[in-house]
């Protein structure tokens with residue numbers, strides 16, 4: 172079985188002479204009910220974030236400003252996605268190992284999550300992760 176590593180989502184972009192407005196509604200554009208929002212900024216091209224898998228959480232990542240890269244793997248297949256468009260989301264299913272890196276100085280990476288925060292559902296050791304897959 173080939174596990175889904177990610178899915179690209181395209182949000183409605185209402186642009187007019189006043190600027191842009193992008194909409195992402197939970198359970199409609201986002202394939203889950205949104206329980207949590209956090210955002211990452213002030214990172215740069217020297218750091219690697221993430222480096223974990225989540226037992227229970229699904230995520231959608233949106234670079235609302237700037238750009239970053241995301242490496243996704245299930246321990247067998249591996250893909251890299253560049254995020255640089257505010258109207259594009261990256262859906263990440265449960266139990267996918269992810270690493271975010273190469274942040275532009277102006278990067279604001281918005282993350283929508285399907286769960287409330289629970290450190291206990293994080294797998295932060297890659298060897299442990301691959302042994303579970």
Ligand code: TYD
Nearest residue numbers: 207209211219220221222223271287288289
């Ligand atoms: P961390 O998981 O290391 O961030 P990243 O995946 O981007 O590398 O989280 C950094 C800190 O923030 C850590 O102390 C846990 C805390 N945190 C919360 O309290 N709630 C949250 O929803 C998240 C994502 C992190």
